[in-house]
Amino acid sequence: MHIPPFDNHNKAIVDVDDTHVPLTYFNIVKLKVGERFDYRLAGYETCVVPATGTVTVEVAEQVFADIGTRGADVWDGDPEGVYVPTNASARITARTDTEVFIAGAQFAETLTPFAARSGDIDLVQYGSDDTKTHRKIKHILGTDHHDRVGRLLVSELFTVGAGGWSGFPSHKHDTDRLPDETRHDECYNFRFKPDYGSGLQMVQRVDNEPGDAYHIINGSTVLIDNGYHPCCALPGYEMYYFTILGGLSQRSLKQYFQPTHAAQLHTIPGIMDMVETFK
Template sequence: MHIAPYDNQQKPIVDADDAHVPLVYFNIVKLKAGEHFDYRVAEYETCVVPATGTVTVETAGEQYRDIGNRGEDVWDGEPEGVYVPTDTGARITALTETEVFIAGAKFAETLKPFAVRQAELDLVQYGSDDTKTHRKIKHILGAAHHDRVGRLLVSELFTVGAGGWSGFPSHKHDTDRLPEETRHDECYNFRFKPNYGSGLQMLQRVDNEPGDAYHIVDGSTILIDKGYHPCCVLPGYEMYYFTILGGLSQRSLKQYFQPTHAEQLHTIPGIMDMVAKFK
C-alpha cells in the first residue's frame, strides 16, 4: 500500500492496529525550536529518530539530550535515536527546528529505555555498481541491540550513487514458518536527493504472477504486508528510506528469497552479511 505525502499534523501515519500492518507504528512529528510533543503508545515499543535537527527525549524518568545532528536532510550527518518502552510516556523537545520519525512495533513487555548515539550504529554496505544494487544500511536498532528490544527493528537505507535497485534479489517475510521465514510487517518512508527525484516500489504477492507497482516520491510511505518487494530509484537520483520492521513471534528477521531470482544471491557482494544484521 502506498500513502502519498501529506500534512499528518503530528498524528500517526500508521496507527496502532493498522488494518494492513498491525505489527508496526509510524508517526512524523515536526517541531520548531522550543516546542515539545508528548506521546504514549499502548502495546507498542517505539524509537524516536530525528530525521533532521536535534531533540531532547524524556521517558521513564530518564533524559537524553542532544539526540540527532543532521541539518538540511537525512544525508547531512548520521542518525541517532532513543528507545521508548511499551506503554511508556515520552516527551520530545526540539532544540532546533526538527522533523522526527517515531517508529514502533507491537510488543507486550515493558523494557528499559536507552539512547543510540552515532558511534553505536551498526553499519553495513553491500552490492556493487555492476549489479546496480550498491547500498548502505545504518541500523539504529539492529543486531547490536538485540537483547534490549522486544520486536522492533529500525534502520536507514541509502542507495550508493545515483540510480539502482534495493531489496533485490526479491524477498518476503509474511508467514511464520521457521526456519525458512518469519512474519514481519514493514513500513518505509522515502526521501530523494534532489527531492524532486522519484522511484518505484514493486509488490509481487505470488511468484511468477504480475504484482503491483507504486510511484514513490519524496515523503512517500509504503506498507509491506505480504509479498516480494524490491524498489528502485531513477537514474541521476539518490534514494533513502527509513525502515520499520515488527516481528510477530520473534525480533530476528528471516527473509525468504524469491525462488525465481534466488540464484542471483551469489552475484551480489556482501548480501549475506546484510541479511545477518537484521537480528
C-alpha cells in the same frame, strides 16, 4: 499500500492496529525550536529518530539530551535515536527546528529506555555498481541492541550513487514458518536527493505472477504486508528510506528469497552478510 506525502499534523501515519500492518507504528512529528510533543503507546515499543534537527527525549524519568546531529537532510550525518518502552510516557522537546520519525512495533512487555548514539550505529554496505544494487544500511536498533528490544528493528537504507535497485533479489517475510521465514510487517518512508527525484516500489504477491507497482516520491510511505518487494530509484537520483520492521513471534528477521531470482544471491557482493544484520 502506498500513502502519498501529506501534512499529518503530527498524527500517526500508521496507527496502532493498522489494517494492513498491525505489527508496526509510524508517525512524523515536525516541531519548531522549543516546541514539545508528548505521547504514550499501549502495546507498542517505539524509537524516536530525528530525521533532521536535535531534540531532547524524556522517558521513564530519564533525560536523553541532544539527540540528532543532522542539519539539511537525512544525508547530512549519521542517525541517532531513543528507545521508548511499551506503555512509557515520552516527551520530545525540539532543541532546533526538527522533523522526527517515531517508529514502533507491537510488543507487550515494558523494557528499559536507552539512547542509540551515532557511534552505536551498525553500518553495512553491500552490492556493486555492476549489479546496480549498491546500497548502505545504517541500523539504529540493530544486532547490538538485540537483548534490549522486544520486536522492533529500525534502520535507514541508502542507495550508493544515483539510481539503482534495493531489496533485490526479491524477498518476503509475511508468514511465520521457521526456519525458512518469519512474519515481519514493514513500513518505509522515502526521501530523494534532489527532492524532486522519484522511484518505483514493486510488490509481487505470488512468484511468476504479475504484481503491483507504486510511483514513490519524496515523503512517500509504503506498507508491506505480504509479497516480494524490491524498489528502485530513477537514474540520476539518490534514494533513502526509513525502515520499520515489527516481528510477530521474534525480533530477528528471516527473509525468504523469491525462488525465481534466488540464484542472484551469489552474484551480489556482501548480500549474505547484510541478511545477518537484521537480528
